[in-house]
Amino acid sequence: MENMITEEEMWMIYDYITLSVVSDVIDHEVKKVDEVNFKFPTIIKGMYRQRQDLIFKDIFNLKVLLTGRGIKIYKKKKIADGVEYKFSCRAQEHTLYYLSETLKIQASMKMCELLDVDQSKCEVAIWQKN
Numbered sequence: 001m002e003n004m005i006t007e008e009e010m011w012m013i014y015d016y017i018t019l020s021v022v023s024d025v026i027d028h029e030v031k032k033v034d035e036v037n038f039k040f041p042t043i044i045k046g047m048y049r050q051r052q053d054l055i056f057k058d059i060f061n062l063k064v065l066l067t068g069r070g071i072k073i074y075k076k077k078k079i080a081d082g083v084e085y086k087f088s089c090r091a092q093e094h095t096l097y098y099l100s101e102t103l104k105i106q107a108s109m110k111m112c113e114l115l116d117v118d119q120s121k122c123e124v125a126i127w128q129k130n
Helices: 007-033 041-068 100-114
Strands: 071-079 082-089 092-099
Touching (some): 007 041, 007 092, 041 071, 082 100, 092 100
Antiparallel strands (some): 082 092
16 A cells, blocks of 8 residues: 555656656747747746746756655656656556647646746636646
């Protein structure tokens, strides 16, 4: 029973994955800023990088918490309709499948939160943990 993943640990894993995706999206967006003729590209890039610094801290803190609980996410693989993550939890191997659309929604919601954007102003489907 002690090897079972708790609900709290699953949410920590979901958050870790979502934050990692958001960090990748921010990297992509920063590169795109250079391709668009913004009046103040350095400000936009600075805003994204500032948020990304917070994401890196959150990812680090989650990794410390997960490691302390014997959980390690060690593999990410793109599959036909999403992404597969492999992780170990207290010496037991697990696989988590994320549908692309679900991951996109989660990442969009997290970006709205981090950029302080009202989700009702975005075209983001709402799915939240209780």
